[in-house]
Amino acid sequence: MSEALARRTQQQRSESTKALLLEATLDLIAAMGWANASTAAICERAGVSRGAQTHHFPAKTDLLIAAIKRNTSRFDEEFEQRTGLDGSPRLPLDEYLDLLWQGSQQPGFLECWIEALVAARTDPDLRERVADIDARAIGAMKEQSARTDAAVTPDSDLYDLIELTIYLLRGMALQRGVHASEANQKRLFELWSALVRNHLDQNNRDPG
Amino acid sequence: MSEALARRTQQQRSESTKALLLEATLDLIAAMGWANASTAAICERAGVSRGAQTHHFPAKTDLLIAAIKRNTSRFDEEFEQRTGLDGSPRLPLDEYLDLLWQGSQQPGFLECWIEALVAARTDPDLRERVADIDARAIGAMKEQSARTDAAVTPDSDLYDLIELTIYLLRGMALQRGVHASEANQKRLFELWSALVRNHLDQNNRDPG
DNA sequence: AATAAAACATACCAACCGGTCTGTTTGCGT
DNA sequence: ACGCAAACAGACCGGTTGGTATGTTTTATT
Structure with a gap:
């Protein structure tokens, strides 16, 4: 046939x-x-x-490594597209933070990521490899944030704030595992965003 | 004998x-x-x-529930002692946030807590019970924060900021599982503390 | 067409796990 | 002192798991 x-x-x-x-x-x-x-x-x-x-x-660990690589690269590519690479106008930081929020809401994305981090903590075969993938992912997000309109001064706290944001979103995802609290978390994240914006505005005022 | x-x-x-x-x-x-x-x-x-x-x-789940109850109550009691209940002078918010940080650095404390949250997510026998213990623990910390000098106005964002702080500390602990980055995280947490203080100062200025 | 290699399928196994069951010891009430 | 129940000890078992070993099919090479 x-x-x-x-x-x-x-x-x-x-x-x-x-x-x-x-x-x-x-x-x-x-x-x-x-x-x-x-x-x-x-x-x-x-x-x-x-x-x-x-x-x-x-080995089963090979499966996990490959799976979370796929998991991260999928969202990484989407983020790269959205933040843009060429001479397009800079993305407002607000929108990039919202992008991170939306990414954290993708079903299964952070759940898988957290499972990998937790498994890697106590599995020598996983730890190094997961740590490496994780570091690359965080680095990529920091680079993306440098393409927003918040990247005013080179010595701002932007990268630190992005790293904090990533940790926060993971902590929130951890919580959603046992509590249905999306609306409340959305509200909290907006408060968070306001604090981040406010801090950057204060410290980067009149950069020259 | x-x-x-x-x-x-x-x-x-x-x-x-x-x-x-x-x-x-x-x-x-x-x-x-x-x-x-x-x-x-x-x-x-x-x-x-x-x-x-x-x-x-x-059952094995009974062991986990009892263990994390012990885990939380141990630190809860310590926090209650430190924040004080009677007419002692109010604890500065700075010191309370530092208390939360120190608690998050206690070896094994957050590791066990995170393991419980992750296990509970996909285990029906655990989910409700872990969620309950978790909610009580967070509630207790919010109450403690109300005994600091930051509890100026009843409609401030204090509780939300405490909740954000808890999520953040958990996300950080998740990261420590695969990356040794205590010094960096300490620095990041101090940045976050500054943001919290600044926000509360701005919004609670001249309360009465 | 013949050979090799990669992709795939199935059976097997030793190790481990959590729960149950039976028997023994220890403390308590009378 | 006696009986009972709680505390404890060890054996047992069905089910599951991840890895391995062997056999078959499909594609690639010459």
Whole structure:
């Protein structure tokens, strides 16, 4: 029958099942936590055999690393697009902070990230690799913030405030795991944003 | 031989082994994470038989709940002492924020708390109970903050700022799990403290 | 077409986990 | 002193997990 359709390159087959596995992994981490996401469950969800999984990801930790890399790069690219790279007008800091907020509200995104951080803390095989991915992600967000209109003076506290914001959003996501409190958190984050803006306005007034 | 020493009340025996188990539980959660802390390992660490553990804590989740209750109440009491209840002079907000910081630096404290929050997210048996303990702990800290010199007007943002601070400290602790960055975080927290003070000073100027 | 290699499928296994069950010791009430 | 219940100890078990080992199919190479 449809031989032409079934015929795929090795690379195509490989990347296809890899993608299925990683999506299933992220889904299950978000739904039941990394500790409860068994390789068997991931394979079933992905519609892939256990052998295929072990072929592409010999150890379970390989699965987690690849999954959170996918998780971060996906949002990283979206953020890069939104902040823009060329001579477009600078994004107002307000909007960038709101962008961070929206990113933190993406279902499963921070949940997976937190699960990875927690798992990595007590797993020597994970710790270094997760720490590296994490550092890159934070660095990327700091660079993005430098493309907003808040990047007035080189010695401002902008990077520190971005780092604080990231920590805050993670702490909030942690809380949402057990408490449904989105409206309240939105309100709190707006207060946070106001404090950040106010601080930068005060310290960067008349930069020259 | 020393019968008088070996002779103990049932209640004494019970509370003694309970305490041993809970301490061992907290130690292991901090050291290897909740998911990797097996009941057998906890019993071995506590020097208690498996039968004794199941007698006092039939399910593993009972162990976690009791352990984090102990975890929070321990620090809660310390905070209550420090903030004082009677007519003593009001604690400066600066010092209270520093108290929160010091609490967040206590080895194992936030690590266990975060493990509990993460485990509770995907465990129906834990979620409600952990959420309840968490809500009480946050409420207690808000009440303590009301005893500082920052509690000027009833409609200030003090409670919101305390809640933000708690989320921030948790996000920071999450980060410390994979990155050794205490000095940097101390610096960041002082920046945040400055923002909080500044905001409250601005909004509560000339209250009456 | 033949050979090799990558992709995939299935069975298997040793280790571990948490809960249950049975038996023993210790303290308490009478 | 006696009986009972709580505290404790150890054995046991079904279920699950992640990794491995072996066999089959699909693509690539020559």
